[in-house]
Amino acid sequence: MQGQPSSRPGHVLVISHDVVGERMAGPGIRYFNLARVLSHHFPTILAAPGSVDCPADGFELWPYQPGQWETLSPAVTGARAILLCGDVLAWFPLLGTCGVPLIMDGYDPHTLETLAMLAGHPEQEQRHAERERILQMQCRAGDFFICASERQRDWWLGLLEATGRVNARTYNDDPSLRRLIDVVPFGLPSKPPHHTRQVLKGVWPGIEAKDKVVLWGGGLWQWLDPLTAIRAVAQIREQRSDVKLVFPGTRHPNPVVTDMPMRQAAIRLAEELGLLDRSVFFGEWVPTDEWPNYLLEADVGLSLHFDTLETRLAFRSRILDYIWAGLPMVVTRGDATSELVMAHGLGLKVDYQDVDGVATAILTLLDEPRSTRERQFAAARAELTWERAARPVVEFCADARYAADRRVSVRGSARSHSMSESQSLSDVSPRRRQFEALEWYHTIDLGNGIVTPGHYDHRPYLPYYGIPEDLTGKTVLDVGAASGFFAFEMERRGAKVAAVDLPQWFDHDFGPCYRPDKSAEEGARYLHEPIMLAKQVLGSQIDRIAMSVYDLSPDTVGMYDLVFCGSLLLHLTDPVRALWRLQSVTREVAIIATVIHPDNCPDPLALFVGHHRGDGWWLPNRACLEAMVKS
Helix, strand or coil, rough: EEECCCCCCCCEEEHHHHHHCCCCCHHHHHHHHHHHHHHCCCCCCEEECCCCCCCCCCEEEEEEEEHHHHCCCCHHCCEEEEEHHHHHHHCCCHHCCCCCCCCEECCCCCCHHHHHHHCCCCCHHHHHHHHHHHHHHHHHHHHEEEEEHHHHHHHHHHHHHCCCCCCCCHHHCCCCCCCCCCECCCCCCCCCCCCCCCCCCCCCCCCCCCEEEEEEECCCCEEEEEEHHHHHHHHHHHHHHCCEEEHHHHHHHHCCCCCHHHHHHHHHHHHHCCCCCCEEECCCCCCCCHHHHHHHHHCCCCEEEEEEEEHCCCCCCHHHHHHHCCCCEEEEECCCCHHHHHHHCCCEECCCHEEEEHHHHHHHHHEEEHHHHEEEEEEEEHCCCCHHHHHHHHHHHHCCCCCCCHCCCCCCCCCCCCCCCCCCHHHHHHHHHHHCCCCCEEECEECCCECCCCCCCCHHHHHHHCCCCCCCCCEEEEEEECCCCHHHHHHHHCCCEEEEECCCCCHHHCCCCCCCCCCHHHHHHHHHHHHHHHHHCCCCCEEEEEHHHHHHHCCCCCCCCEEEEEEEEHCCCHHHHHHHHHHHHEEEEEEECCCCCCCCCCCEEEEECCHHHHHHHEEEEEHHHHHHHHH
């Protein structure tokens, strides 16, 4: 059913970034089955993009539109935990501040897939940078991380270490860090597949009833190697003509995913070798409820890939399908699933791009009686059910919690302390109401599940500001501090910080076009109360200075090792004079963050925008900003 979420409190929300419906790829299948298992223990909602056109299996279905918060937010309300991946967090950054523990799924190494998908493409670097940004968001926002294999877990531990999530609090919470990240592989349905109708042998044009079918169970992505499979079948055809290679699903069911060059290369190779629609066959995509028929009619399964970093971290869901159907398989070495196949004796392993080896392995398995590996497949199926795979998620949701370092924000200096751990959690709700009553410029995680409802969440972008990781012993001046996000962050990194902002609301450089949206009293409250309340809760020692940037000088505020000025210059009628004042109090380095005009003209130009609202004035291009700084 589709509609409003269950009125029962404490549901689990599973958010798929991929389509869930009649035709699904690996991610949709994964989230459908995790939702199914979770629904045995908790009220569960499965949200997916676009229309959701499949029957629910004990849980509620919730369609949403990527980037449109109003289409998802009702399903978030009342959740005890939310399971999602980085793409979903990028579409809906508010999930990071919604006050619900987040389970981050890292089973699909999107960053590495993007590198492979766009190899040689002019957009590769830009798209990879975007993937890295999303990865950073995931690492910082998650309370519990899941991945598909121990290999992936090692990789994720490195990522979490690099982003500061492996720390004293998470280590002391659990020295194994299983409470921070655990393995949730792909699973198998607990019920065996059933053949309902003939789909390949004697039905597909060119495939006879007595032919032997070699099945490629999945898409033709850039990191996979269908070309070796096609060349191996060409070699086999010289010995026997009854072996047919079928690629039944070559177009991704999600229309957002574009056709990949590998698909065209595979079709072109089959045509060049005279195999297309004779020994090699291509389909579009198979409906989910029809897939068991393909698996059960096949004689051998294939999973071949190249020697890439993606291979090192991949967990191929198609292998699980073969195991479910008891289909012996030929697999390329190097990934976690090939090790699984060999550990259980479910097929044969070949080297990368080994045409002779693939041909020999296919013929060897075709000569085996199908019952040869029955016991091995039965043992593997018993170990790999979705119910077993999902246990870490079920256990987390039964006691959903914030990660140890997100319950109380880590403070890097001896002067800074988070909300006392002895403070009763019963204080959290009144405090949350106190925070929500204020207007916040910044989103700030204050620990104990309290995240300020800021207009701007700078946390995902923090790595791009160039702030030194270690500021121990340094003095910092944060100019235009607003709610204090950057001031508290630099204090966390060890600095002694002074935060500057205007004394009164109407001290801003407002022009005649400005229409006040705050009274003087409301403006003063906005300027001062949020940062002071956050300072109190965090036990911060930052100094507050009420002063205009134009009044900064060594005489009025002193000198500072680092001066930080974020998103201020746009709002000044005289940004050059402000830069002079910032320089006058800078001892070592100043970091100036501001919006610029995208014009790449080499001449230093600035667009005047003050006639629009009267609270923003100049938009320089890059050349102009550099010239202003040099002045």
